[in-house]
Structures are given as C-alpha cells and as structure tokens.
Amino acid sequence: MPAISLTHYVVLSALLFSIGLFGVLTKRNAVAVLICIELMLNAVNINLVAFSKYITPADFVGQIFSIFVITVAAAEVGVGLAIIIAIYRNRLSVNLDDFDWLKW
Amino acid sequence: MLVEFAMQHAWLVPLLPACAFVVIVFLARPWQLLSAIVAVGSMATACFFATLAAIGIFTNHEYVEKPLVYATRWFSLGLPGMPDLRIDVGVQLDPVSAMMLFMVSFIATFIFLYSIGYMKGDPGYSVFFSYLSLFGASMLLLVLSSNLLQMFVAWELVGLCSYLLIGFYTHKISAREAAKKAFVTCRIADFGLLLGLLSLQIVFGTLNLTELAGKIEHFEEFTSFGMLTLIAVLVFIGPIGKSGQFPLHVWLPDAMEGPTPVSALIHAATMVVAGVYLVGRTMFLFHEVPSAMQLVAVTGGFTALFAATIAITQREIKRILAYSTVSQLGYMMLALGVGSLSASMFHLWTHAFFKALMFLGAGSVLTALHHKADVWEMGGLVKKMPITAWTFVIGGLAIAGIPPFAGFWSKDEILVSALNSGHYVLFAMAAFTAFLTAFYMWRMIFLAFFGAENPANHPQESPWTMTVPLLVLSVGACLAGLLGTPWHNVWGEWIRFGEAHEGPVNYGAMLLSIVLAGAGIFLAYTLYLKDAKKKRARKMAEWFGPVYRMLYNKYYIDELYLWFNHALVDGTAKLFYLFDIYVVDGIVNGIGAFARLSGDGLRVFQSGRLQNYVLVFFLGVLAVAVLMAFSGSTTAAGLVLGGVK
Amino acid sequence: METSIYSVIAFYGLAITILGNATLVIFARNIVHSVLFLAVTFIAMGGLFLLLDADFLAAVQVLVYAGAVCIMVVFGIMLIQRSDMKATNLFNRQTFAGAGLVALVVAMCAVFAGRTAWTDLVAAGEVPANTVQAIGELMLSKYVIPFEVAALLLLVALIGAIVIARDEEVKANAGN
Numbered sequence: 057m058p059a060i061s062l063t064h065y066v067v068l069s070a071l072l073f074s075i076g077l078f079g080v081l082t083k084r085n086a087v088a089v090l091i092c093i094e095l096m097l098n099a100v101n102i103n104l105v106a107f108s109k110y111i112t113p114a115d116f117v118g119q120i121f122s123i124f125v126i127t128v129a130a131a132e133v134g135v136g137l138a139i140i141i142a143i144y145r146n147r148l149s150v151n152l153d154d155f156d157w158l159k160w
Numbered sequence: 161m162l163v164e165f166a167m168q169h170a171w172l173v174p175l176l177p178a179c180a181f182v183v184i185v186f187l188a189r190p191w192q193l194l195s196a197i198v199a200v201g202s203m204a205t206a207c208f209f210a211t212l213a214a215i216g217i218f219t220n221h222e223y224v225e226k227p228l229v230y231a232t233r234w235f236s237l238g239l240p241g242m243p244d245l246r247i248d249v250g251v252q253l254d255p256v257s258a259m260m261l262f263m264v265s266f267i268a269t270f271i272f273l274y275s276i277g278y279m280k281g282d283p284g285y286s287v288f289f290s291y292l293s294l295f296g297a298s299m300l301l302l303v304l305s306s307n308l309l310q311m312f313v314a315w316e317l318v319g320l321c322s323y324l325l326i327g328f329y330t331h332k333i334s335a336r337e338a339a340k341k342a343f344v345t346c347r348i349a350d351f352g353l354l355l356g357l358l359s360l361q362i363v364f365g366t367l368n369l370t371e372l373a374g375k376i377e378h379f380e381e382f383t384s385f386g387m388l389t390l391i392a393v394l395v396f397i398g399p400i401g402k403s404g405q406f407p408l409h410v411w412l413p414d415a416m417e418g419p420t421p422v423s424a425l426i427h428a429a430t431m432v433v434a435g436v437y438l439v440g441r442t443m444f445l446f447h448e449v450p451s452a453m454q455l456v457a458v459t460g461g462f463t464a465l466f467a468a469t470i471a472i473t474q475r476e477i478k479r480i481l482a483y484s485t486v487s488q489l490g491y492m493m494l495a496l497g498v499g500s501l502s503a504s505m506f507h508l509w510t511h512a513f514f515k516a517l518m519f520l521g522a523g524s525v526l527t528a529l530h531h532k533a534d535v536w537e538m539g540g541l542v543k544k545m546p547i548t549a550w551t552f553v554i555g556g557l558a559i560a561g562i563p564p565f566a567g568f569w570s571k572d573e574i575l576v577s578a579l580n581s582g583h584y585v586l587f588a589m590a591a592f593t594a595f596l597t598a599f600y601m602w603r604m605i606f607l608a609f610f611g612a613e614n615p616a617n618h619p620q621e622s623p624w625t626m627t628v629p630l631l632v633l634s635v636g637a638c639l640a641g642l643l644g645t646p647w648h649n650v651w652g653e654w655i656r657f658g659e660a661h662e663g664p665v666n667y668g669a670m671l672l673s674i675v676l677a678g679a680g681i682f683l684a685y686t687l688y689l690k691d692a693k694k695k696r697a698r699k700m701a702e703w704f705g706p707v708y709r710m711l712y713n714k715y716y717i718d719e720l721y722l723w724f725n726h727a728l729v730d731g732t733a734k735l736f737y738l739f740d741i742y743v744v745d746g747i748v749n750g751i752g753a754f755a756r757l758s759g760d761g762l763r764v765f766q767s768g769r770l771q772n773y774v775l776v777f778f779l780g781v782l783a784v785a786v787l788m789a790f791s792g793s794t795t796a797a798g799l800v801l802g803g804v805k
Numbered sequence: 806m807e808t809s810i811y812s813v814i815a816f817y818g819l820a821i822t823i824l825g826n827a828t829l830v831i832f833a834r835n836i837v838h839s840v841l842f843l844a845v846t847f848i849a850m851g852g853l854f855l856l857l858d859a860d861f862l863a864a865v866q867v868l869v870y871a872g873a874v875c876i877m878v879v880f881g882i883m884l885i886q887r888s889d890m891k892a893t894n895l896f897n898r899q900t901f902a903g904a905g906l907v908a909l910v911v912a913m914c915a916v917f918a919g920r921t922a923w924t925d926l927v928a929a930g931e932v933p934a935n936t937v938q939a940i941g942e943l944m945l946s947k948y949v950i951p952f953e954v955a956a957l958l959l960l961v962a963l964i965g966a967i968v969i970a971r972d973e974e975v976k977a978n979a980g981n
Contacts, residue, residue: 090878091843094874105857109859123944135969150886782910
C-alpha cells in the first residue's frame with residue numbers, strides 16, 4: 057500500500073472543488089449555491105493545509121491562511137444569507153431562475 | 161463753387177438715398193407720408209448734386225481720358241504663397257458715370273414722386289419707399305464704383321432690391337414666383353460675372369477700373385489672348401442676365417408683377433441698364449477681344465429682333481412694354497458690340513426717359529382701369545385720360561423713332577455705327593427691329609387709347625403726383641435726343657470710348673429709319689384703328705397661325721426651361737436622390753443596422769443570470785489557464801504549473 | 806512521518822465520506838437534507854485536518870463550519886422556505902452546460918497534475934505536536950495585522966448582515 061502523498065490531497069481537493077463548482081453553476085436555490093461556495097472554500101482549505109504539511113511543516117503559513125479563509129467564509133455566509141433574506145422579502149422567491157437583474 | 165463741391169463729394173449721391181432707407185426703416189415707418197417725403201426728398205437732393213456734378217464734368221472735356229477718382233483702401237490681404245489682395249473702394253466720376261448719375265437720380269426722383277400717388281392705400285407704403293430708396297442707392301453706388309468688386313456688391317444689392325420689389329405683393333403667388341425667377345436667373349448670370357472678376361483679379365492683380373484699363377492695354381505681359389477672351393465672355397454673362405439678353409431674358413417680362421413704379425424703375429433707370437453700363441465700363445476689356453465684341457453685338461442684335469417679334473403678339477400692356485425693353489436693351493448691346501459706347505449710352509439715356517414715361521403711363525392706365533391689363537379690352541382712353549394718353553403718345557413716337565423725338569436720334573446713331581463698322585446683317589436686323597418696334601408700340605397705343613371706348617371701363621385721369629412726372633418725362637422724351645444730333649454731336653464728344661469720330665451725316669440711314677418707323681405706325685393704323693372691327697388683324701393672326709402662336713407663347717422659351725428643369729435638373733436630382741437614399745443612407749443605416757444586429761446578437765450573452773456569468777467566467781479562466789500552460793510563456797506557465805517545468 | 810496502514814485507510818474513508826456527502830449535497834432534492842449532508846462533509850473535513858496534523862484547524866472546522874455555518878444556513882432556510890420542503894433544491898436550465906464545464910475543469914486539473922513533476926513530497930519534515938501555541942504566537946506577532954483586519958471584517962459582516970436582513974417596517978418603526 058503506497059503512502060498517502062500530497063498528490064492524493066490535491067486530487068481530493070480538485071474533486072471537491074469541482075463538485076462545489078457544479079453546484080454553484082447548476083443549483084436553482086440561492087441557499088444551495090451559498091452552500092456549494094462553502095464546499096469550494098473547503099476544497100481550497102484542504103489544499104492549503106496539505107501543502108503546509110508537506111512543504112513547509114514548521115511555518116504554519118497554510119494553516120493560518122486556512123483560518124483566515126474560514127473567517128471570510130463565515131462572514132460571507134452571514135452576509136449572503138442576509139442578502140437572500142432581503143431578496144426573498146421583496147420577491148417571495150429564492151429561485152435564481154427568477155432573477156435576471158444583471159441586465160438592463 | 162457748388163459745382164466743385166458736388167464733384168468732390170459725389171459719394172453723397174448714393175449715400176443720401178441709403179440714409180433715407182435707414183431712416184425709413186428705423187424711424188419713419190409708422191408715418192406713411194413722412195416716409196414718402198424722406199424718400200423723395202433724399203432722392204431729389206441726390207439728383208441736385210448729381211446734376212451739379214454732371215455740369216461740372218460736362219464743362220471739362222478732359223475727363224474722358226482722366227476720370228476723377230477718389231478711392232481708399234477697403235481691405236488688403238497678404239496670404240503666403242499668393243499675390244497680395246488689395247481692394248479699394250471709391251467713386252469714379254467721368255462723363256459716363258456723371259451722365260448715369262444724373263439720369264438715374266432724375267428718373268428715380270420722378271418715379272418716387274409718382275409712387276406717392278400710385279401706392280396710396282397700400283399697407284406696405286413705407287416699406288415700399290424704403291425699398292425704393294435702397295434700390296436707387298444701390299444703382300447710384302454701382303454707377304459711381306471705381307472698383308469692379310465694389311460694383312459687384314452694388315450689382316448684387318440691385319438684384320436683391322429687385323427681388324424685394326418684384327415680389328412686393330407677397331399675397332400674389334405670381335409675384336412671388338416672378339421675384340424668385342428674377343433672382344435665380346440673375347444669380348446664374350452673376351456666377352459668370354463673379355468668375356470673370358475673380359479671373360481679372362488673379363491675372364491682373366487689381367480690380368480698379370483705371371488700373372485695369374492701363375494693364376489690359378498691354379495684356380500680353382500678363383496673360384494669353386485665349387485667357388482674356390475667356391474672361392471677357394465670363395464678364396459678359398453677368399450683363400446677359402441683368403440686362404435681359406437672350407437667353408436669360410425670361411425674368412424681365414415677369415418682373416412686371418411688381419408695382420408699376422418698380423417696373424418703371426427696373427426697366428428705365430436702375431436695374432437692367434446696369435448690364436449695359438457694366439459692359440460700357442469694361443469696354444477696355446472687350447475692346448481688346450474682337451470675338452467678345454462680336455458676341456456682344458450678335459447677342460444684342462438677336463435679342464432686339466427676338467424680343468420685338470414676341471412683343472407683336474402680346475396682349476398685356478406691361479408685358480408689351482417689357483418685351484420692348486428687352487428689345488431696346490438689345491439695341492444698346494448691339495451698339496456696344498459694334499464699338500460705339502457713345503451710341504449705346506445715348507440710347508440708354510433716351511430710352512430711360514421714354515420707357516419710364518411709358519411705364520408710368522401704363523401704371524396710370526392700370527390704376528384707372530383697376531388693373532385690367534389686356535389692351536384689347538381698353539380703347540378710347542384718350543377722351544377720359546388726356547394727359548396720360550398724350551404723354552404716352554409722345555413716348556410711342558420717341559420709341560418708334562420719329563424725329564425729333566428722343567428715340568430717333570439714338571436709334572439712328574446705333575444704326576449708323578453698325579453700318580459704319582461693317583456689320584451689315586446686324587444693321588438689317590436692327591432696321592427691321594425698328595419697323596417692328598414702331599408697329600407693336602402703335603398697335604398698343606391704337607388699341608388702348610384710340611378707337612371705340614369699352615363701355616365696361618370707367619376710367620378717370622390720375623392725380624397730379626402721377627401726371628406731373630408723366631409731363632416732365634414726356635418733355636425729356638421730346639428733348640433728350642437733341643444732345644446728340646448728327647449735325648452737332650455734343651454727346652459724342654462728351655461720352656465716348658477712344659477718339660470721338662465725326663463722320664459725315666448719313667442721310668440715307670436717317671431716311672430709312674424714318675420710313676421704317678412710319679411704315680410700322682401706318683401698318684398698325686390700318687390694322688388696328690382704321691379697321692374698327694379688327695377683322696384684318698384677326699385674319700393676319702389666322703394666316704400666320706403657328707407663327708402667331710409661337711410668338712404669343714414667347715417661342716416657348718419658358719416651357720423649354722421648364723422642360724429642361726424637369727428633365728435634366730429633376731432627373732439628376734432624382735439620380736442623386738437615389739444615390740442619397742441607397743448609398744449614403746445605406747451606409748449610415750448599414751452602420752446603424754450593424755450596431756443593432758450585433759447588439760441583438762450579443763444580448764443573448766447578457767442573460768442577466770448570475771450563474772450564466774459564473775459559467776462564462778470559468779470558461780474564461782479555463783481558457784486563460786490553457787493558454788498560459790501551453791503557450792510557453794515562462795512566468796505564466798510557471799504560475800500554473802507550480803513552478804516546475 | 807508515519808505511513809501506517811491506518812492513516813491510509815483513514816484517508817480513503819474520509820475522502821469517500823467527503824466526496825460522497827458533497828455529491829449528496831448537490832443531488833438532494835430537499836434543501837434541509839442538503840444542509841445535513843453538508844454538516845457531515847464538514848465533520849469529515851475536520852477529520853482530514855487531523856490526519857494532516859492540524860489539530861487546531863480541525864477544531865475550528867468543526868466549531869465554525871459544522872456548528873455555526875450549518876446552523877445559520879438552517880435558520881436562513883427556515884426564514885425563507887415556509888411551505889413544503891420537498892423539491893426545494895432543484896437543478897436549473899444550464900445543468901448540462903455546467904456539467905460540461907466541470908468536466909473540463911477536472912480534465913484541466915488532471916492534465917496539469919500529470920504534467921507537474923511531483924518530487925519529495927511524501928516525506929516532509931516533522932510537524933510540531935503543539936500547533937495551537939505556535940499558531941497563537943504567530944497570529945499575535947507576525948500576522949497580527951491580518952488578524953485584526955479579519956476581526957474588523959467579521960464586525961463589519963455582522964453589522965452589514967443585520968442591516969441588510971432587517972425588515973423595512975422595523976426600520977420605519979425605529980425611526981418613529
């Protein structure tokens with residue numbers, strides 16, 4: 057049995073990122089899209105921590121980056137949910153197919 | 161003393177009516193009588209000064225060779241790579257301009273006076289007098305110009321005023337049309353004149369008449385003979401339009417749509433003679449180019465005959481007079497063309513008197529008959545309007561060429577000069593025209609003033625403001641010719657180009673002229689007066705059926721121009737219209753359509769949906785990554801590939 | 806660096822859990838179920854962090870993600886999805902286009918991974934046992950400014966979220 061190498065983590069991260077991206081692109085529910093963004097951020101975190109362990113084990117740079125990513129993710133979920141609630145209050149819908157406001 | 165003053169201040173003559181124009185427009189307009197007094201007073205004062213100046217010139221024979229010129233620099237331009245442009249303005253006083261100055265201001269004064277009565281009750285009374293003043297001022301300025309550009313400005317001012325005055329009855333469509341016709345026709349001709357003047361300026365570097373005369377005398381130093389011919393022809397195009405020569409005569413008969421004093425002014429004093437005067441002024445140019453002289457002579461001779469034949473068949477009194485003006489102007493041109501400035505100016509001078517007289521007489525008749533213009537519907541007016549009728553008869557005698565009335569002497573002078581210069585065909589044409597002139601004039605006079613009265617008319621003699629000018633002008637028509645009798649030709653000594661030539665008195669030509677005039681009058685008498693029912697006249701008309709109709713329709717020249725306009729101008733316009741619609745608009749619309757269609761195409765991409773945008777965004781990321789990885793760019797590839805090759 | 810069979814088994818187990826639950830998050834038709842699968846994914850991720858010798862991060866992951874974020878999302882769903890929860894998490898019209906793009910992204914990653922010469926990545930140096938103390942010291946010394954900025958960011962996000970989500974009527978009442 058081969059040892060678990062950096063490659064394994066990178067592949068895992070890539071797959072998780074792809075799953076998250078697929079969700080972001082294809083889900084109809086705005087909350088689901090928000091969740092999928094969290095998945096993508098987690099995929100990034102896996103990368104950061106894995107590289108931290110395998111390349112700079114003594115520096116913790118990757119781990120500290122991950123902490124910041126988690127911070128930002130938490131903030132993002134908070135604000136994102138607030139926006140979704142505000143939209144829902146106006147439109148009574150969180151279906152992204154109903155929203156094509158980005159055109160004039 | 162006063163004569164000296166008038167000669168040195170000749171510029172006052174055009175300035176006075178110009179001031180009258182300003183005063184009427186800005187101050188006197190609400191008060192009709194005041195406007196009229198200002199106009200007439202200023203013109204009379206101008207006439208007074210002009211008379212003094214003319215006397216001064218007349219008593220000094222040397223002025224033919226040495227004109228009095230008071231000029232100043234108007235503007236000068238120095239452009240790099242071009243000869244300097246210097247334009248002067250000034251007054252040039254010599255016998256020709258002095259004579260014109262006197263004639264124009266004198267005739268204009270009486271026409272102004274006449275207008276007081278004629279225009280009574282017209283809503284545009286003051287405006288009419290302001291236009292008249294400007295008209296007179298422009299013509300006087302033209303006459304006095306020492307520089308051709310200055311003359312051109314005055315020339316255009318005259319054209320403008322004629323436009324305003326011909327179209328004075330703005331409520332009449334025909335008047336508006338006639339004004340436009342006059343303006344456009346003259347504009348066509350002025351284009352030629354302008355080209356000629358520009359060429360003169362370019363070739364000789366000056367437009368001052370005296371300098372130009374000196375330089376053209378030895379033109380070989382400046383330009384070729386062909387160029388000079390071209391310039392002469394171009395300059396002549398202007399007078400063709402202004403003086404109503406064939407083929408640009410069409411506006412002049414229509415110009416009678418204006419009030420009658422305007423017709424008189426245009427035909428006698430201020431407008432049409434400008435062309436003759438211009439050719440006379442630039443005689444030094446034409447003198448050097450025999451072919452241009454020939455052109456002038458032929459144009460004049462042909463126009464004289466041509467217009468006279470038309471006049472035979474016309475029915476409206478003013479129209480007959482208009483064609484007779486065209487014909488007489490042809491005489492003047494003919495005289496210029498055969499080299500006799502003296503004869504031309506003499507005829508201009510006598511013509512001014514009797515033509516003004518006849519137009520004013522016609523105006524008097526029209527006022528009495530409430531603008532019923534057809535001579536066939538008049539008749540016997542002599543009983544009710546004696547002054548008008550008898551002065552008109554004097555005018556008729558003068559234009560027909562019965563001695564001792566004015567027209568005889570000048571016409572004889574022209575015939576003799578044509579004969580002396582060897583233009584026998586032109587002489588024959590002119591002689592025949594003299595016969596026709598006598599015939600159609602007396603046809604009109606017999607029909608209108610003699611014979612049976614038309615019971616439908618209730619004519620009345622006109623007020624004194626109208627009859628006094630008639631009387632004064634009829635005196636002029638009687639006596640104006642005595643200045644230039646062949647026995648003692650004061651005129652020829654005074655007004656001439658080059659040497660005065662005293663030939664032997666040509667009694668043969670004189671006799672021929674009298675016989676022809678008498679024959680014309682007699683023919684008119686037999687056809688229109690003796691034969692009370694005019695059977696023979698009708699028979700004649702039937703006999704000459706097609707010819708009669710052609711003459712009555714003025715050789716279909718108007719129709720020809722109309723057809724030409726429709727066929728060629730409208731056709732080309734249509735062509736350009738299509739070009740404009742399909743090519744020019746096509747390009748513009750094509751650009752618009754391209755923008756719109758590409759917008760339509762591109763808006764598919766702007767769905768407004770966030771996830772769409774994310775999709776495209778990642779496609780872009782993908783593309784950039786692939787590009788970076790495979791393009792071999794080291795830093796970019798390094799970024800994507802983790803720093804390892 | 807230990808390369809025991811247990812860590813290999815643990816890695817694969819966790820990897821399968823993570824990917825499987827992430828897939829379920831996408832394909833669940835009920836949004837509440839999605840959030841539950843998400844929580845499982847997050848917890849498995851914490852396990853993965855333990856495997857990577859990042860014990861502090863594993864704790865943070867479980868607390869923040871599995872705890873706070875998931876609960877917050879559930880609260881959000883409860884605030885907006887008032888009717889039936891079935892079929893609340895469907896695909897939109899560009900599913901196949903999205904799938905294609907994702908396939909391309911995966912392919913690209915695969916190509917790049919294949920082209921990259923991975924060397925000496927298995928046996929790195931020892932990771933210190935006590936990561937919490939080291940991270941704490943770094944946070945308050947070398948990374949103190951990002952740390953404070955992150956704190957500020959959280960504050961701003963907190964206030965912003967409140968402002969955005971607040972009801973207009975409440976604001977009007979507060980104004981009165």
